[in-house]
Amino acid sequence: MxxxxxxxxxxxxxxxxxxxxxxxxxxxxxxxxxxxxxxDVGYVTIDGSDNFSAMARRHGLGYEEMRLANPGMDPWLPVDGAVITLPTxxxxxxxxxxxxxxxxxxxxxxxxxxxxxxxxxxxxxxxxxxxxxxxxxxxxxxxxxxxxxxxxxxxxxxxxxxxxxxxxxxxxxxxxxxxxxxxxxxx
Structure with missing residues (x-):
């Protein structure tokens, strides 16, 4: 409708x-x-309890832009210790x-x-x-x-x-x- x-x-x-x-x-x-x-583009190391949604909220980013900036990474279960890109x-x-x-x-x-x-x-x-x-x-x-x-x-x-x-x-x-x-x- x-x-x-x-x-x-x-x-x-x-x-x-x-x-x-x-x-x-x-x-x-x-x-x-x-x-x-x-x-500037930022980088952060994943803590075992993090997911993209929580990290996006913490850094003033959107879930979708986090996902697009980190292709090939599981947004719900990222690898502990992995370095991810913050598209800032x-x-x-x-x-x-x-x-x-x-x-x-x-x-x-x-x-x-x-x-x-x-x-x-x-x-x-x-x-x-x-x-x-x-x-x-x-x-x-x-x-x-x-x-x-x-x-x-x-x-x-x-x-x-x-x-x-x-x-x-x-x-x-x-x-x-x-x-x-x-x-x-x-x-």
Whole structure:
């Protein structure tokens, strides 16, 4: 079932927020606006209890980019003592360097601060974007409201889809740890 553009946008923000909870942002300075690349590739040795998902969260990376940077390695059971690559070198998006920029292909959100001097910074966050069968909205938009401790009202299509699998969702989820919107929602 296809969702309307507004519902897709709401779902995308919901997914972005849900998967970003507890994620550490990588922050880079870029005093010169002509700078296109920030950061350096990192390396870390696997501890026997680690997997790519946990390491990605700890280092502000996405699971998929960790998997792609370490081909041939089992992301759920990496070999203890193996050295893995942390893909922490970033090619900045070719867009206006102001506010939030989402690079859909990279699964990454960039936040450019409004400082126009030598202390300009960009923070990056890994994101998850909807589902393959739902088109992710592409374009310029504006955040008009930030709501603290929102209640989530799952779309009827999502409730129906879950019900087909025997997973019955509530028609609303109050603020708290079980709310996939997290502490804030954006509109």
């Amino acid at each position: 296809m969702l309307g553009r507004d519902m897709k946008l709401i779902f995308t923000v919901l997914v972005l927020n849900y998967y970003s909870v507890g994620v550490i942002a990588a922050e880079y300075e870029f005093a010169d606006p002509s700078i296109a690349v920030v950061g 070198r970033r090619l900045l998006p070719a867009s206006a360097r102001k506010g939030i920029v989402i690079n859909v292909a990279e699964y990454r959100l960039y936040y450019f601060d409004d400082v126009a001097d030598s202390s300009a910074k960009v923070s990056t966050f890994p994101i998850s974007i909807g589902r393959q069968d739902w088109l992710t909205p592409v374009g310029t938009s504006k955040v008009v409201q930030k709501r603290k401790n929102p209640t989530w009202f799952p779309p009827k299509s999502v409730i129906a889809e879950h019900a087909e699998r025997g997973d019955f969702l509530a028609t609303s989820v109050p603020p708290g740890p079980d709310n996939p919107l997290g502490e804030y929602s954006l509109r």
